Amino acid sequence: MKQFFHSDAPFSLECGETLPSLSIAFHTYGSLNEDRSNVIWVMHGLTANSDVADWWPGTVGEGLFLDPSKYFIVCANMLGSCYGTTGPSSINPATGEPWCDSFPRVTIRDMVHAHQLLAKHLGITRLHEMIGVSLGGFQAIEWMVTDPQIAENVMFCATDSSCSPWLAAFNQSMYMAIKTDPTWGLHSLDAAKKGLATARSIALISYRGPFAYNMSQRDPEEKPDPFFHRVQTYQEYQGKKLCDRFDVYSYVRICQSGDSHDVGRGRGGLENALKRINANTLVIGINSDILFPPACLEELAKRIPGSRLELMDSKFAHDGFLIEHEKLNEIMLRWRESR
Numbered sequence: 001m002k003q004f005f006h007s008d009a010p011f012s013l014e015c016g017e018t019l020p021s022l023s024i025a026f027h028t029y030g031s032l033n034e035d036r037s038n039v040i041w042v043m044h045g046l047t048a049n050s051d052v053a054d055w056w057p058g059t060v061g062e063g064l065f066l067d068p069s070k071y072f073i074v075c076a077n078m079l080g081s082c083y084g085t086t087g088p089s090s091i092n093p094a095t096g097e098p099w100c101d102s103f104p105r106v107t108i109r110d111m112v113h114a115h116q117l118l119a120k121h122l123g124i125t126r127l128h129e130m131i132g133v134s135l136g137g138f139q140a141i142e143w144m145v146t147d148p149q150i151a152e153n154v155m156f157c158a159t160d161s162s163c164s165p166w167l168a169a170f171n172q173s174m175y176m177a178i179k180t181d182p183t184w185g186l187h188s189l190d191a192a193k194k195g196l197a198t199a200r201s202i203a204l205i206s207y208r209g210p211f212a213y214n215m216s217q218r219d220p221e222e223k224p225d226p227f228f229h230r231v232q233t234y235q236e237y238q239g240k241k242l243c244d245r246f247d248v249y250s251y252v253r254i255c256q257s258g259d260s261h262d263v264g265r266g267r268g269g270l271e272n273a274l275k276r277i278n279a280n281t282l283v284i285g286i287n288s289d290i291l292f293p294p295a296c297l298e299e300l301a302k303r304i305p306g307s308r309l310e311l312m313d314s315k316f317a318h319d320g321f322l323i324e325h326e327k328l329n330e331i332m333l334r335w336r337e338s339r
């Protein structure tokens, strides 16, 4: 069930600006037990939302990893998103209009801070399990570093402890594409849709990698038009598909939060910061992921004391964490049984 937490207290951001208030859209599944020991907190990726049962269907249900008959599962929409939590598409109370381009830059730390307020509001001080995927993994790692006692067990999948030059390069290419759109900067949620479509096309290359493309978009041997490739309309279609559900300002602010990610910042570096995590930790990498390649997850696992690394076999590269939900369900169930 989708719910909202609203706080009228000003919310300070790392950039120095303050949001006058904060709303967080979240879903819960199942019931909190008497001693509040059955909470699983799920942190979603870039363009998903708080409805984990919708975007990760093979993991939610009786007998599955996220089992609402046993656990109280919380998934909250991230700060800056357009799916209900305060972001560029929300109304700025000072103007009565959507924030659009005037919404301040938010960091992963701001996102975690917002979710910490929601946890407090729900009376949750300890999580049985924390699950973070991709950009949600950035937040989960950050939360565990700021508050190592928050979770007994954590799983980080297809993610990293800081923004790599490789990720920042994709992000920068997207911003460059978006800014060539003459409607970029207009105070409208319909601004820069063409730029956003191009940005999604760029990002998708990093999400799918060569194997997935060559498998799903292969052309017939005898094409009527030598210049046509099936993948051309796929890239166009995927751009449009994102534009139909996202606005450019939310997209840019969320990507920029990824640029800000570095759990070692101001904490004596990554190695020092990651040493603080003392939960039972499972790190899952995807063998074909080119955005967060296996070596990156190996490095993460090496730096978290006592953590365990699993590499999931998938042809779908980074997006494997969404597409292979049933496989991940198996891996996470095995992890739970082995503890």
Ligand SMILES: CC(=O)SCCNC(=O)CCNC(=O)[C@H](O)C(C)(C)COP(=O)(O)OP(=O)(O)OC[C@H]1O[C@@H](n2cnc3c(N)ncnc32)[C@H](O)[C@@H]1OP(=O)(O)O
Binding pocket: 047, 048, 049, 054, 055, 217, 230, 231, 232, 233, 234, 235, 237, 238, 241, 245, 319, 322, 323
């Ligand atoms: C309110 C909401 O909808 S929120 C959405 C939730 N979002 C999330 O969960 C997180 C983000 N999600 C994603 O990134 C994606 O949805 C994924 C990774 C889970 C799956 O990606 P998809 O786009 O569904 O899969 P895939 O890459 O196989 O593309 C299939 C689509 O491309 C179309 N397609 C495939 N090849 C081509 C082509 N050559 N030319 C044109 N279209 C093509 C298919 O017809 C299909 O269209 P449809 O989505 O209208 O059914």
Ligand SMILES: N[C@@H](CCO)C(=O)O
Binding pocket: 045, 046, 047, 048, 134, 135, 207, 319, 322
């Ligand atoms: N396909 C995912 C990739 C980000 O991890 C999304 O759009 O959220």
